[in-house]
Every structure is written in C-alpha cells, then in structure tokens.
Amino acid sequence: MKPNADIAAETLTDILAHGTRNFIVCAGARNAPLVVPLLKLDSQDGIKIWHHFDERAASFFALGLAKRRLEPVCVVTTSGTAVAELLPAAIESYYSGVPLILLTADRPDRFRGSGAPQAIEQVGIFSGYAARNFNEWNHESPLHLNVSFEEPLFDEGRDDCPQSSAKNSAKASAHLASADGLRGRLGTTVPTQSLDENAVILVGELLENEREPVANFLRSSSLPVWCEAISGLREISGANHIRGGDAALAEMEIGNVLRIGGVPSLRFWRDLETLEAIQVTSTSRTGFPGLARTEGVTNQQSKFDEHTLLDREKRSSEREQAVPQPLPPLLAHARCYVLNSEELAVRELSERIPSEALIFLGNSLPIREWNAVATTEIAHPNVFANRGANGIDGEISTFLGLAQDFSGNECWGIFGDLTTLYDMNAPWIYDQLDAEKRIRIVVINNGGGKIFSKLPGLKDLPDDEKKVTENWHGFDFKKWAELWPRVEVEVIDVRD
Numbered sequence: 192m193k194p195n196a197d198i199a200a201e202t203l204t205d206i207l208a209h210g211t212r213n214f215i216v217c218a219g220a221r222n223a224p225l226v227v228p229l230l231k232l233d234s235q236d237g238i239k240i241w242h243h244f245d246e247r248a249a250s251f252f253a254l255g256l257a258k259r260r261l262e263p264v265c266v267v268t269t270s271g272t273a274v275a276e277l278l279p280a281a282i283e284s285y286y287s288g289v290p291l292i293l294l295t296a297d298r299p300d301r302f303r304g305s306g307a308p309q310a311i312e313q314v315g316i317f318s319g320y321a322a323r324n325f326n327e328w329n330h331e332s333p334l335h336l337n338v339s340f341e342e343p344l345f346d347e348g349r350d351d352c353p354q355s356s357a358k359n360s361a362k363a364s365a366h367l368a369s370a371d372g373l374r375g376r377l378g379t380t381v382p383t384q385s386l387d388e389n390a391v392i393l394v395g396e397l398l399e400n401e402r403e404p405v406a407n408f409l410r411s412s413s414l415p416v417w418c419e420a421i422s423g424l425r426e427i428s429g430a431n432h433i434r435g436g437d438a439a440l441a442e443m444e445i446g447n448v449l450r451i452g453g454v455p456s457l458r459f460w461r462d463l464e465t466l467e468a469i470q471v472t473s474t475s476r477t478g479f480p481g482l483a484r485t486e487g488v489t490n491q492q493s494k495f496d497e498h499t500l501l502d503r504e505k506r507s508s509e510r511e512q513a514v515p516q517p518l519p520p521l522l523a524h525a526r527c528y529v530l531n532s533e534e535l536a537v538r539e540l541s542e543r544i545p546s547e548a549l550i551f552l553g554n555s556l557p558i559r560e561w562n563a564v565a566t567t568e569i570a571h572p573n574v575f576a577n578r579g580a581n582g583i584d585g586e587i588s589t590f591l592g593l594a595q596d597f598s599g600n601e602c603w604g605i606f607g608d609l610t611t612l613y614d615m616n617a618p619w620i621y622d623q624l625d626a627e628k629r630i631r632i633v634v635i636n637n638g639g640g641k642i643f644s645k646l647p648g649l650k651d652l653p654d655d656e657k658k659v660t661e662n663w664h665g666f667d668f669k670k671w672a673e674l675w676p677r678v679e680v681e682v683i684d685v686r687d
Contacts, residue, residue: 255592
C-alpha cells in the first residue's frame with residue numbers, strides 16, 4: 192500500500208497544478224495527513240490557507256472566493272457526515288458554473304458499507320453535481336476527490352510536502368492558461384435575426400469581463416431591455432431600459448424574448464413556461480436554458496466578446512461617427528407605484544451605498560426588491576448574488592468570500608431575516624479576512640418568509656397557518672450582531 196504521506200502529497204500537488212491557491216480547511220482526525228502539509232504551504236507562492244469549523248459555511252465561503260475570477264478553490268474535510276455538508280454549495284457551484292474542489296478524507300475502502308464509525312458512502316455522494324477525477328472535470332463545476340487513509344495516519348519519519356511551485360510545471364501552465372480562457376469561454380453569436388419589434392431582451396448575471404461587450408450590444412439595439420442588478424448593467428446609459436420589472440412587462444405586447452446571461456429572477460421568466468406563444472432564445476455561459484419547455488425555445492452556450500455580439504470594426508467606426516442622441520421617454524414600458532416599507536428600505540440603501548462598493552443581494556426578496564426599486568441615479572456595477580439554485584443557503588458565507596476577493600474595501604451584504612438565520616455562524620471567519628475590509632451586513636427583518644405570502648394558495652391562509660408557511664419568529668438580530676463586534680450589522684425592522 193502507498194504511504195499516506197505519498198497519497199497526500201500527490202493529491203495536493205495535482206490540485207495546485209490546476210491553479211488552486213486558496214484552501215479552506217475544516218480540520219478533523221481523518222484529514223490530518225492533508226491538513227498538516229497544507230499548513231506548511233501557507234503564504235508560499237501566493238497560497239492561502241483558511242480554516243472554519245463548519246463545512247457548510249466553509250464551502251459557501253469557498254464559492255464566494257471563486258465566484259468573480261473562476262479560479263478553483265479547494266475545501267478540505269474529514270470523513271463521515273462532514274462530507275454531506277458540502278452538497279448545498281456543490282449544487283450552487285454546478286448551476287453557477289463556479290469551480291470548487293471538494294477534497295474529502297475517508298477511511299480505507301474496506302470500511303464502506305460496514306457501518307463503522309466515520310465510514311459513509313462518499314463515492315458518488317454528489318451524484319451528477321461533481322466530477323470524480325481531473326480527467327472528467329471541466330473547471331466550470333465541482334470536482335470531488337475522495338482520498339482514503341490507513342492508520343496510523345502519519346508515517347514515522349516522513350515529512351513530505353506537496354510541490355507548491357505549480358507555476359513552474361508544464362502541467363500547471365496548461366491548466367492555468369485554460370482557466371484564463373474559460374472566463375467568458377462560450378461559443379457563438381447572439382441570434383439577433385430572430386428578434387422583431389415585439390421583442391425584449393432580458394439580461395441576467397454576467398461575469399465582469401462579459402459586461403462591456405454586452406453593454407455595447409444593448410446600446411446598439413433599439414429593443415427594450417431589462418437588466419438584472421447582478422448583470423452589472425442595470426444603470427448603464429444608452430440602453431432602452433425597462434423600468435418596473437414584472438409590472439411593466441405585463442403591460443407590453445411581447446412576441447419573443449432574448450435572454451443573455453444567467454436566469455433572471457423575474458416572475459415573468461417563470462411564466463414563460465406557459466406563455467408558449469412567446470419565442471425564447473437563451474444564450475449564456477453555463478448553457479442552462481432556465482425553462483423546462485422545449486417548444487419555441489432555443490438555447491446555446493455563447494461567448495460575449497468583441498467578435499461575437501457586434502462586429503468590432505463596424506462598432507469602432509460607428510462610435511467615431513455617432514452623435515449622442517437623447518433616449519425617448521419610456522412611457523410604454525415604465526411604471527411607478529407606491530413603495531411599501533421594505534421597498535423603501537431597499538431604495539434608501541441604494542441611495543447611500545457608494546457606487547464603487549461591492550453589494551451582495553440575498554434571496555429571495557432583497558434581490559427582487561433591489562431590481563425593482565433601487566435608484567438608477569447611482570450606478571452600482573459590483574452587484575452579486577447566488578442565483579444558480581435560487582436558494583437561501585450559505586448566503587452570508589458566500590458574501591464574505593466575495594468580499595475577500597474584491598479589490599475594493601467597502602462591502603455590503605443585504606439579507607432577509609430567514610436567510611440570516613440559515614447562516615448565522617458565517618462571520619466566524621471574519622478575523623481571517625484582510626484587516627482593511629469594511630464588512631457591512633444589513634438584515635431586513637420582516638418576521639419570517641414573507642415572499643410566501645405573495646403566492647397563490649398561501650397568501651389567503653389564516654394567521655395560525657401562516658405561522659407555519661412563513662416561519663414567523665421574534666428573533667432579535669441585534670443580539671446576534673453582538674457576537675461579531677468587528678462586523679457592522681444594521682437591522683432594519685419592517686414588521687410593523
């Protein structure tokens with residue numbers, strides 16, 4: 192049998208060779224042969240070792256670290272149910288196209304199915320959400336590496352360390368180059384020939400390097416466009432913006448829809464499942480259609496670059512000759528309405544958060560409310576969210592990972608009360624973040640999951656039943672904030 196030290200060194204060297212520089216360690220006994228050599232690598236060749244006691248929070252923190260630049264981040268766990276805690280983040284990673292490496296230690300193969308302590312069926316635990324080896328991994332989704340260690344865990348007299356100088360190996364260079372190409376790597380042009388005067392464009396989540404070419408495409412089109420905040424283009428000038436979201440779309444005659452980027456958070460998008468007369472074309476980095484219906488739906492993976500959305504030379508010439516013209520008033524697809532207290536809170540936040548700040552919007556109401564009512568007078572191009580699976584799990588942890596990776600120092604996370612309750616231990620890692628980071632967490636407390644009060648069949652339930660469907664509570668988030676004195680927590684209570 193191969194010594195544990197050799198297994199650990201070879202595995203970690205391979206992970207480093209695939210461009211990984213951040214490791215989040217959830218220490219235990221069985222993964223000690225991995226943890227000890229990793230700790231010796233901390234700060235070498237730009238390698239950073241983080242640590243967390245909670246595997247679920249750690250994996251979402253890793254997701255946040257990997258989300259902007261799509262560089263793989265590795266989470267290291269011990270055996271047993273610790274591995275199962277990674278599943279929610281693996282699902283989000285899969286649907287968001289974010290590379291996570293899930294490195295899980297295990298007891299020897301002979302213990303599988305035995306019911307022995309800390310021996311669960313790890314192989315295949317992530318089903319189709321994770322590749323199982325480097326050969327089948329595409330760097331755009333999770334990779335699960337299950338490593339079995341015999342006892343004794345440490346080989347006497349051995350002090351092996353993985354090769355941290357991955358940048359010097361041909362293998363590493365090839366993988367790092369391919370990773371650069373994957374940022375925005377998609378394939379074909381947006382099929383604008385299928386659009387007519389009754390078309391609208393919906394723009395979902397975009398990578399930062401996709402935003403400029405998409406913005407240029409929108410400016411060249413006279414079609415009305417709705418831009419999600421996490422597209423980074425919600426406030427760009429020169430586009431024919433739809434303001435008012437679902438309410439405005441409901442008043443428009445729409446014949447076909449072009450979706451660019453991630454799946455939108457609009458209710459209108461979900462309604463397209465049954466609005467079969469509307470033709471839908473989707474073009475995105477991940478290639479997920481976002482709809483179950485196939486009739487009248489076209490889907491493709493596409494590259495948003497200077498060569499595909501618009502012809503570069505033509506656009507350059509047009510820029511030189513063009514004279515800026517004011518946009519016509521958008522009375523046909525703009526709508527004003529009275530804001531409730533929660534929407535007013537989001538509006539006021541959008542007016543006082545600086546343009547250069549990072550903003551993370553939690554599911555389910557904050558992102559919808561920001562899209563609907565945030566000011567357009569101040570551009571906020573650095574807006575992010577978890578929209579792969581649309582869940583509320585691990586949101587604060589993801590935000591903290593993004594904050595650490597963000598080049599600026601002011602970072603705002605806006606979350607609902609239940610979303611905060613789901614991830615209450617996330618700020619535990621705060622002391623490991625760069626000291627200059629100013630982390631501001633805003634909790635909008637409406638006393639439960641009030642989005643469910645908007646759903647048919649639930650909104651008219653009596654209060655004693657709404658207590659169950661909406662998870663009513665009287666939690667005092669100010670007391671929670673006292674646990675994390677270095678984190679600025681603002682609680683906006685809208686229950687009344």
